[in-house]
Amino acid sequence: MKVSETFFFLKPLILTLLFVSLRLNAHTEPVATVDSLHNALLTVASMEGEDNFRKKYSLLEPTVKKCFDFRKIAKLVTGRYWEEGSKSEREDFEKSLIGVAVHNYILNFGGNSNLQFKLVKKKIRANKAIIETSLISSGDAITKLKYVLYKKEEEWFIVNVVARGVSDLSLKRADYMRFLKSDSLGNLAKQIYARTKKIY
Numbered sequence: 001m002k003v004s005e006t007f008f009f010l011k012p013l014i015l016t017l018l019f020v021s022l023r024l025n026a027h028t029e030p031v032a033t034v035d036s037l038h039n040a041l042l043t044v045a046s047m048e049g050e051d052n053f054r055k056k057y058s059l060l061e062p063t064v065k066k067c068f069d070f071r072k073i074a075k076l077v078t079g080r081y082w083e084e085g086s087k088s089e090r091e092d093f094e095k096s097l098i099g100v101a102v103h104n105y106i107l108n109f110g111g112n113s114n115l116q117f118k119l120v121k122k123k124i125r126a127n128k129a130i131i132e133t134s135l136i137s138s139g140d141a142i143t144k145l146k147y148v149l150y151k152k153e154e155e156w157f158i159v160n161v162v163a164r165g166v167s168d169l170s171l172k173r174a175d176y177m178r179f180l181k182s183d184s185l186g187n188l189a190k191q192i193y194a195r196t197k198k199i200y
Contacts, residue, residue, distance in 0.1 A: 030129035030149045030156040031122060037067045037158070038117040038133075045109040056106050061098070064105065069150065069157035070097050076159065077172040078180060078188075085185030093185050096192035103196045114138040127151040 040063035044056050074094045075082045082090065109115070114137060121132040128150055135143040146162040148169075160169040179188050 028154060028156070030124060030131055030147075030151075031119065033067050033149060033156045033158060034131045034133065034147050036063060040064070041105060041109045042115060042117070044106060045111070045115050046113045047111065053106065056110060057102055060105060061102050064102050065098055067158050068098075068101065069152065069159055070094050070101075072150065072157070072159050073097060073169065073172075076169060077176050078185065079173070079177060081177070081180040081185055089184065089186035089189065092189040093192075096189040100192050100196055112137065120144075129156060 040060055044060055047056060071094060074090065074097055077097075078085075078093070085093065116136050118134045118136060119131070120134055121130075123130045128148070131147040131149065133145045133147070135145055137143070144164060147158050148160040148162070149156045149158050151157075160167060162168070176188060179191070
């Protein structure tokens, strides 16, 4: 086999291996996880004039699911009630958290192209990281965002977002635990679904 033919044969293989390598290492650093989320949000924000919610949702959902550990979040915001729910109730609740996260991001970022994210500070330990960023919008308005991430199987996942000093995890836990004192995990999932349906 000639050298040129060998290269022609190996080139697709090299490119494939390179692509796989980049994919595998995409979220091996916590900043990469946050950057992945931010890039997806900026894409949605740049869709000016787009009123197709389904298109935005289908674009954003895969990234949100990959960047967040919704199973861990579900356990943290429901406490002991998580174990009391059936398997189907836990699955429905986890899906409802994904749905409300994507809905809220679309509401907050849809149709606003004058946005940019800036890394402010990062603190990384063995299995936990805190990434501080700033969201800069038109008029130089700045929103401080702090991401709390945990490492699982060599990848980093977001478990909490603190915006302007307010913890999303704490808000959800207070709201959901209050509901679960007198109702079921399955009904909580249904109520969350109902909230998102009212928006669109």
